[in-house]
Amino acid sequence: MSLPFxxxxxxxxxxxxxxxxxxxIESLVSGLLDGSVADYQMTAWxxxxxxxxxxxxxxxxxxxxMLGSGSELPSWGGGSRIVDKHSTGGVxxxxxLIVAPxxxxxxxxxxxxxxxxxxxxxxxxxxxxxxxxxxxxLEPARFMRIVDTVGCSIAxxxxxxxxxxxxxxxxxxxxxxxESVPLIVSSILSKKAAAKLDGLVFDVKVGSGGFSSDRERxxxxxxxxxxxxxxxxxxxxxxxxxxxxxxxxxxxxxxxxAESIRFLRGESVAGDLIEVTYEVAAAMLRVxxxxxxxxxxxxxxxxxxxxxxxxxxxxxxxxxxxDTGVIDDPDVLSxxxxxxxxxxxxxxxxxxxxxxAVGEIVVxxxxxxxxxxxxxDPGVGVWFHARSGDPVExxxxxxxxxxxxxxxxxxxxxxxxxxxxxxxxxxxxxPLVLETIVPDPSATAAxxxxxxxx
Amino acid sequence: MSLPFxxxxxxxxxxxxxxxxxxxIESLVSGLLDGSVADYQMTAWxxxxxxxxxxxxxxxxxxxxMLGSGSELPSWGGGSRIVDKHSTGGVxxxxxLIVAPxxxxxxxxxxxxxxxxxxxxxxxxxxxxxxxxxxxxLEPARFMRIVDTVGCSIAxxxxxxxxxxxxxxxxxxxxxxxESVPLIVSSILSKKAAAKLDGLVFDVKVGSGGFSSDRERxxxxxxxxxxxxxxxxxxxxxxxxxxxxxxxxxxxxxxxxAESIRFLRGESVAGDLIEVTYEVAAAMLRVxxxxxxxxxxxxxxxxxxxxxxxxxxxxxxxxxxxDTGVIDDPDVLSxxxxxxxxxxxxxxxxxxxxxxAVGEIVVxxxxxxxxxxxxxDPGVGVWFHARSGDPVExxxxxxxxxxxxxxxxxxxxxxxxxxxxxxxxxxxxxPLVLETIVPDPSATAAxxxxxxxx
Numbered sequence: 041m042s043l044p045f046x047x048x049x050x051x052x053x054x055x056x057x058x059x060x061x062x063x064x065i066e067s068l069v070s071g072l073l074d075g076s077v078a079d080y081q082m083t084a085w086x087x088x089x090x091x092x093x094x095x096x097x098x099x100x101x102x103x104x105x106m107l108g109s110g111s112e113l114p115s116w117g118g119g120s121r122i123v124d125k126h127s128t129g130g131v132x133x134x135x136x137l138i139v140a141p142x143x144x145x146x147x148x149x150x151x152x153x154x155x156x157x158x159x160x161x162x163x164x165x166x167x168x169x170x171x172x173x174x175x176x177x178l179e180p181a182r183f184m185r186i187v188d189t190v191g192c193s194i195a196x197x198x199x200x201x202x203x204x205x206x207x208x209x210x211x212x213x214x215x216x217x218x219e220s221v222p223l224i225v226s227s228i229l230s231k232k233a234a235a236k237l238d239g240l241v242f243d244v245k246v247g248s249g250g251f252s253s254d255r256e257r258x259x260x261x262x263x264x265x266x267x268x269x270x271x272x273x274x275x276x277x278x279x280x281x282x283x284x285x286x287x288x289x290x291x292x293x294x295x296x297x298a299e300s301i302r303f304l305r306g307e308s309v310a311g312d313l314i315e316v317t318y319e320v321a322a323a324m325l326r327v328x329x330x331x332x333x334x335x336x337x338x339x340x341x342x343x344x345x346x347x348x349x350x351x352x353x354x355x356x357x358x359x360x361x362x363d364t365g366v367i368d369d370p371d372v373l374s375x376x377x378x379x380x381x382x383x384x385x386x387x388x389x390x391x392x393x394x395x396x397a398v399g400e401i402v403v404x405x406x407x408x409x410x411x412x413x414x415x416x417d418p419g420v421g422v423w424f425h426a427r428s429g430d431p432v433e434x435x436x437x438x439x440x441x442x443x444x445x446x447x448x449x450x451x452x453x454x455x456x457x458x459x460x461x462x463x464x465x466x467x468x469x470x471p472l473v474l475e476t477i478v479p480d481p482s483a484t485a486a487x488x489x490x491x492x493x494x
Numbered sequence: 495m496s497l498p499f500x501x502x503x504x505x506x507x508x509x510x511x512x513x514x515x516x517x518x519i520e521s522l523v524s525g526l527l528d529g530s531v532a533d534y535q536m537t538a539w540x541x542x543x544x545x546x547x548x549x550x551x552x553x554x555x556x557x558x559x560m561l562g563s564g565s566e567l568p569s570w571g572g573g574s575r576i577v578d579k580h581s582t583g584g585v586x587x588x589x590x591l592i593v594a595p596x597x598x599x600x601x602x603x604x605x606x607x608x609x610x611x612x613x614x615x616x617x618x619x620x621x622x623x624x625x626x627x628x629x630x631x632l633e634p635a636r637f638m639r640i641v642d643t644v645g646c647s648i649a650x651x652x653x654x655x656x657x658x659x660x661x662x663x664x665x666x667x668x669x670x671x672x673e674s675v676p677l678i679v680s681s682i683l684s685k686k687a688a689a690k691l692d693g694l695v696f697d698v699k700v701g702s703g704g705f706s707s708d709r710e711r712x713x714x715x716x717x718x719x720x721x722x723x724x725x726x727x728x729x730x731x732x733x734x735x736x737x738x739x740x741x742x743x744x745x746x747x748x749x750x751x752a753e754s755i756r757f758l759r760g761e762s763v764a765g766d767l768i769e770v771t772y773e774v775a776a777a778m779l780r781v782x783x784x785x786x787x788x789x790x791x792x793x794x795x796x797x798x799x800x801x802x803x804x805x806x807x808x809x810x811x812x813x814x815x816x817d818t819g820v821i822d823d824p825d826v827l828s829x830x831x832x833x834x835x836x837x838x839x840x841x842x843x844x845x846x847x848x849x850x851a852v853g854e855i856v857v858x859x860x861x862x863x864x865x866x867x868x869x870x871d872p873g874v875g876v877w878f879h880a881r882s883g884d885p886v887e888x889x890x891x892x893x894x895x896x897x898x899x900x901x902x903x904x905x906x907x908x909x910x911x912x913x914x915x916x917x918x919x920x921x922x923x924x925p926l927v928l929e930t931i932v933p934d935p936s937a938t939a940a941x942x943x944x945x946x947x948x
Contacts, residue, residue, distance in 0.1 A: 051670030084669035087541035215538035216505030
């Protein structure tokens with residue numbers, strides 16, 4: 041660009057809906073970190089991005105600039121491909137705990153840097169920390185060694201790994217700029233790309249319990265994640281999956297860890313959880329570049345049925361200091377002192393259980409966070425016995441509340457009952473994977489036109 | 495509102511295009527001053543206002559909240575009405591210096607709190623400070639005493655008078671949020687309303703040298719100023735006036751002060767300056783509530799021709815410590831050591847002189863500011879001998895550059911020549927006052943619908 045960089049000029053450019061020239065986004069990000077761009081300029085720019093959007097090219101440059109603000113992992117040694125998945129967050133979404141060992145058992149390496157629960161959605165790290173001794177705080181060298189030897193590791197991000205993302209996210213959170221597609225894309229991808237992945241699968245949750253009830257908007261996010269991830273050199277796929285009802289039978293950290301172990305043990309599991317988990321795992325095999333569609337599904341099922349996925353899970357827990365006794369007896373993860381059954385008030389069929397309400401109930405039981413520094417109780421949550429499609433009698437057990445005391449349990453029980461919907465006939469079953477988004481092979485720079493973010 | 499105030503919630507509400515409930519805007523403004531609302535939240539909110547606009551009701555509440563952040567002037571004693579005018583800023587716009595004493599001579603009181611030049615537009619305070627000894631720094635009590643005794647005073651705002659506006663404007667300036675109609679309206683009106691006016695006239699400049707070349711946008715600003723000012727209890731009118739060419743013969747601080755004095759002395763003056771000045775002065779009489787349309791124009795002309803306006807100007811200069819000798823000999827204000835004539839390269843008629851270019855030439859001669867803390871040279875500027883409509887021969891004097899040195903004068907001369915446009919015939923003369931905006935008597939709360947600011 042001809043004029044020297046100023047943050048004010050950059051803000052005005054985006055405010056007027058123009059594309060940033062090379063170097064301008066990079067200067068905004070480096071300026072935020074060195075103090076030459078003020079926080080109040082960054083939020084003004086991000087709010088302009090909210091209204092005016094960014095091209096895929098701009099989003100890619102922003103992601104690279106954020107990535108460049110930290111220390112990426114060192115390069116991986118030769119060997120099998122490196123893949124990961126990212127979920128936009130849902131209720132009962134314990135897929136990460138299950139697919140990491142499955143995909144490791146299929147011979148790939150999965151360096152999964154995960155997050156914590158916030159608001160009504162759960163967090164993978166909190167679920168794993170319900171296993172006594174399991175640590176999510178790993179030095180990069182140890183994290184990579186576990187991935188190389190076990191095939192997978194699930195841990196938290198170190199402070200150094202993308203400081204620009206931490207700063208920008210903290211500002212977005214308090215300045216009302218969370219819901220911007222290009223800012224979401226760059227936040228997700230900067231953290232994932234720091235792990236030098238070959239392939240990455242996105243699970244974009246559609247519905248009131250997930251990213252957005254607006255399927256168009258969810259599709260746009262999926263497309264942007266795939267397009268931008270591809271420009272960053274990763275093979276990408278995005279699945280749009282339904283999140284109107286909690287996924288699986290458990291919601292709550294320890295209960296979900298227990299359900300994940302049961303899944304890997306091949307025990308009876310909720311069909312919806314099997315459906316989405318297998319699709320995500322198969323997509324991870326596909327983005328590794330090695331697998332055809334049908335082969336991927338077969339190998340995923342075989343990894344579970346043979347017990348090899350459970351073995352990888354056990355090896356990961358052991359490598360990260362966790363008590364592997366939970367694998368033989370997942371019930372020890374149900375530590376809440378109070379259990380209260382919720383009974384059906386009428387006969388009929390469950391039409392649905394509102395996911396967002398369940399997420400909020402778990403938070404209020406002590407199992408989630410409203411603020412980033414809240415602590416979580418691993419034992420509390422809800423175990424479902426009847427979900428959508430299930431027939432019930434008056435008095436049937438719908439679910440079991442796990443709580444710290446009876447008063448909280450009773451409040452949760454009445455709210456949970458209100459989250460249930462009943463009807464005279466079984467609802468029509470819909471597939472949970474709504475669509476799969478793969479890179480558009482005809483995409484060129486000309487497609488990087490300005491599209492508003494919403 | 496039911497939920498307690500948080501800045502994040504307020505930002506989200508505006509971002510989604512909703513109207514702020516009572517108290518929310520007030521909490522944003524008071525929070526900015528007490529530190530509970532961060533600068534980075536304020537800029538995010540103001541950028542959302544840029545995109546989503548504010549209703550007249552919201553703008554009024556914002557203005558009141560800003561006003562409440564400082565110390566208004568004490569109430570005026572009984573006597574004549576209190577009126578003022580505000581210009582959005584133009585090139586050669588010395589109207590304030592002339593109308594204040596005219597309106598004072600018509601028996602009203604004019605407490606005019608003015609600003610300084612910034613960018614290509616001039617500032618009233620800088621023009622007055624070219625008069626040796628004239629001070630614009632007056633304690634409120636002295637300012638009011640001068641207004642009460644002389645009839646007018648032109649001075650700068652004290653630090654205490656609307657601190658919220660100072661904070662918000664400083665943020666808007668560096669965060670690229672200057673051009674938002676509701677934020678402009680509240681900034682202007684909070685400062686003007688602090689002087690407890692009965693009536694207020696807005697001179698909104700249309701054209702590349704003024705607020706906006708987009709007449710619709712200028713009209714929107716004028717309408718919003720009138721509507722909001724009316725809700726704040728003032729009688730208001732807005733004039734949209736043309737600003738494609740500098741107003742009058744002089745551009746530059748001392749030269750403009752000299753031209754203003756010549757105007758008040760009844761000496762030969764540029765017709766465009768007479769046209770707009772008389773209209774603004776007449777509008778000020780009208781908003782005082784005392785005058786019918788025709789009477790106002792007659793009284794304005796009589797105030798000048800009788801010498802009473804000049805007398806008021808002299809009394810104001812004396813009261814503010816200025817050397818009244820400049821009134822007998824305005825030429826002493828032309829202090830620049832170098833004068834360079836600019837000659838016409840061809841015969842024909844001047845079609846126009848681009849105002850914005852002239853404004854930038856004056857800044858580069860040292861007579862304006864690019865940053866708020868630049869100092870200005872009172873002597874430099876341009877004196878025009880030929881402007882649009884004037885016939886010229888090859889070699890006729892078009893203008894005289896007043897400069898600090900020959901090199902700067904030559905640069906200015908060649909740029910000034912480029913700002914002239916010539917043609918074979920006189921251009922069609924257009925009225926400079928494009929329209930007058932008065933309060934809509936049928937306006938109700940129902941008209942306060944959400945309209946985007948641009």
